[in-house]
Amino acid sequence: MAVSAVWKYDDRREDSEKSPIVQFSNGNLRNSQLVDFALYKNVDTNNPRKKHQRILVANTKRLCYSGSNFGPRASKCNTLCKYLVGVLNKETGKMEIHDAETFIMHPVFKGEKDSQDSSESPAKTYKEKVDSLIEAFGTNKQKRSLNARRLNQVGAETLHHAVTEAAGDLIEKKGIEALEDEIAKADNQEASSYIPPCYENAEKLKDVYSLDEIISPAEYEVLEIPSQIFRDIKSEDILKMIEEDRSPLSVIEGLKNLPTDTEVRDEKARILWYLNQLIRMAGQTIIKHTFFVSCPHLIKSTLRKNFTQLSYNTGRMIEIAKAMRLAIVKKSVALSGGILEDHRYGILQLPLVKYEKSGGKRKRKSMA
Structure with a gap:
């Protein structure tokens, strides 16, 4: 015969002792025994707006998490609803009902500031978090890509520093004409800064x-x-x-x-x-x-x-194709009605095509 259960509401606990219900923002918790939880309360009990503020912290071997019942990262649950959690005693057949509140647990990364005090842009913060998640949980392919991108970034910064020093020495030695040449080169490099790294070998x-x-x-x-x-x-x-x-x-x-x-x-x-x-x-x-x-x-x-x-001026796409070292070919395409229209295609092939940089030294006008 099925055993009946009796509900018993526990009204002995104060509002500050609500049972936490935890949800992780980046996945599901497989084994709660491997996580250490700690609940922190606001010590300002006289302020009605702060005395109910709580911060829940969870520590694992790989990451730390935090959640709060206030601020932009708090749970969006309806504050007009009352949430309850039941704990069943299998021996007595009684279930104790406790007041509860939800916490959304977010991963905390080394050096991260609170979102309310941080002056960094959301896009940059999100990119750093994605990189950290790849380091912790990413596949071998994703980790290799992350390391390669960071090495390229370091190499680009080193190159930029070397170019800056060289430009300063050149300007000091040759004067304003050398500065004009460096500006023209910088304009050409700016167009290629939005193109991904090319491994020409x-x-x-x-x-x-x-x-x-x-x-x-x-x-x-x-x-x-x-x-x-x-x-x-x-x-x-x-x-x-x-x-x-x-x-x-x-x-x-x-x-x-x-x-x-x-x-x-x-x-x-x-x-x-x-x-x-x-x-x-x-x-x-x-x-x-x-x-x-x-x-x-x-x-x-x-x-x-x-x-x-x-x-870009006329020919936007062609200049980008040349900067990417693509071969430019022409091909006639049949449109509706049997009309042929010429199109130009950029094709990636080895060895990579080399194009002469347009725009040289400006010629001075001669005065008669």
């Missing part, structure tokens, strides 16, 4: 540019949902896209040749969706808010930050 095409340095691991993860429409696309959907002229020809050609292997197809679909957003955005004179309706917030922030701050 690579033996395979796939190693010339690293995917992780073009699309970060965090961005790659959030592309899973919006790219599903490309991953599951059918031939009739591609024909409809061509008729409605909704996507660039390079994206449509890529969709026609999607591989059948599930993992490779998923990666290609995410890249094509990202490329489709880039090319569509390049064709916009003014980027409106509605353009990013179906775009994840992280991708939208990256596109707006990296690709909407510079304006």
